[in-house]
Amino acid sequence: MNPFSRILASGHAVPPRILTNADLEKIVDTSDSWIVERTGIRQRHIAEPGSALSDLAMDAAQQALDKAGISAEDVDLIIAGTVTADMKFPSLACLVQEKLGANNAAAFDLSAACSGFLYGLHIANSLMQTAGYKHVLVIAAEMLSSMINWQDRNTCVLFGDGAGAVVLGPADDNRGILSTYMKSDGRHHGLLYNPGGSQRPLTHELIDSNEATIHMEGREVFRHAVVSMTDALHEALKLAQIAPEALTLLIPHQANVRIIEAIGKRFKIAPEKVYVNVDRFGNTSAASIPIALDEALSTGHIQPGDVVGLVTFGAGLTWSSSIIRF
Numbered sequence: 161m162n163p164f165s166r167i168l169a170s171g172h173a174v175p176p177r178i179l180t181n182a183d184l185e186k187i188v189d190t191s192d193s194w195i196v197e198r199t200g201i202r203q204r205h206i207a208e209p210g211s212a213l214s215d216l217a218m219d220a221a222q223q224a225l226d227k228a229g230i231s232a233e234d235v236d237l238i239i240a241g242t243v244t245a246d247m248k249f250p251s252l253a254c255l256v257q258e259k260l261g262a263n264n265a266a267a268f269d270l271s272a273a274c275s276g277f278l279y280g281l282h283i284a285n286s287l288m289q290t291a292g293y294k295h296v297l298v299i300a301a302e303m304l305s306s307m308i309n310w311q312d313r314n315t316c317v318l319f320g321d322g323a324g325a326v327v328l329g330p331a332d333d334n335r336g337i338l339s340t341y342m343k344s345d346g347r348h349h350g351l352l353y354n355p356g357g358s359q360r361p362l363t364h365e366l367i368d369s370n371e372a373t374i375h376m377e378g379r380e381v382f383r384h385a386v387v388s389m390t391d392a393l394h395e396a397l398k399l400a401q402i403a404p405e406a407l408t409l410l411i412p413h414q415a416n417v418r419i420i421e422a423i424g425k426r427f428k429i430a431p432e433k434v435y436v437n438v439d440r441f442g443n444t445s446a447a448s449i450p451i452a453l454d455e456a457l458s459t460g461h462i463q464p465g466d467v468v469g470l471v472t473f474g475a476g477l478t479w480s481s482s483i484i485r486f
């Protein structure tokens with residue numbers, strides 16, 4: 161199977177402020193040992209209130225462009241996966257477009273929660289084939305700290321802020337995106353949601369009651385995450401005609417180390433071939449995969465010729481995957 165597009169380069173950015181489990185012990189009734197044992201998370205980066213997600217996204221995107229040697233004016237399309245854009249509208253993608261000076265691009269956001277990056281990759285790869293785009297920025301950026309209920313220990317320990325980006329260009333021989341896959345099941349939207357929206361516009365009552373924050377049925381989400389990510393990885397491998405043992409590295413969504421381990425075991429992938437950074441970043445939602453991918457690329461965990469699997473799961477429910485030869 162000949163790929164059509166490939167990842168030319170990547171970048172990531174996180175806010176400087178680190179919130180440790182010890183810090184959280186002072187805010188809610190929790191403990192470092194509970195958080196580490198149940199999630200694998202030790203710390204997360206949290207943005208200062210009032211800071212702009214578009215700045216983090218711009219930083220990640222600029223790094224990707226610089227490494228690829230592509231000027232912002234050569235970008236034809238910007239897709240940003242996010243549920244926490246700077247404002248309700250216009251899109252984060254348009255704000256980043258201005259900050260980059262990518263004046264020849266079309267730009268839009270997509271809402272697929274933690275699946276935002278891989279949904280974006282799927283759409284970018286498809287549009288490059290059908291609409292002739294040559295250089296596409298796929299950005300995923302999230303500031304979930306802006307919608308966390310800091311009194312809810314079930315959710316506030318899980319999430320972190322950050323941004324990741326890749327720039328796509330034409331494939332080079334057999335190096336590139338071998339497959340992409342995406343799927344949703346809206347019947348389970350009530351397992352993970354934030355109700356603040358057009359049906360319930362922000363009122364004093366909604367804010368004061370802490371309602372307009374993240375609500376989650378943790379155990380059910382966990383169960384669906386394992387089933388859906390297994391489906392997604394299976395489908396992407398099938399489409400790419402790649403066996404699980406041929407993967408050099410698997411980068412799963414960084415939500416919980418127990419979910420990550422369960423996926424690795426189901427595909428009999430050795431733990432050293434499964435990338436983990438959830439301990440340092442927590443769950444950064446859509447940004448989780450491109451942050452991990454950029455780390456893996458810049459630290460030599462991915463070498464030319466390696467075949468890498470990416471798989472994710474998020475609110476919606478949504479799930480998505482991709483197989484890439486670097």
Ligand SMILES: CC(C)(COP(=O)(O)OP(=O)(O)OC[C@H]1O[C@@H](n2cnc3c(N)ncnc32)[C@H](O)[C@@H]1OP(=O)(O)O)[C@@H](O)C(=O)NCCC(=O)NCCS
Pocket residue numbers: 189190191194195198199274313314315317376377378379380381382385415416443473474475
């Ligand atoms: C949230 C999660 C870590 C909870 O772990 P769990 O083993 O399922 O724990 P439970 O929800 O069954 O709760 C067990 C107990 O721990 C308590 N608890 C929950 N959060 C806690 C915390 N931060 N510190 C201490 N105790 C906590 C619960 O209140 C519950 O107490 P109870 O038995 O007295 O009622 C886990 O369900 C999970 O990771 N789910 C997936 C979440 C996710 O990935 N979301 C994003 C998807 S993109």
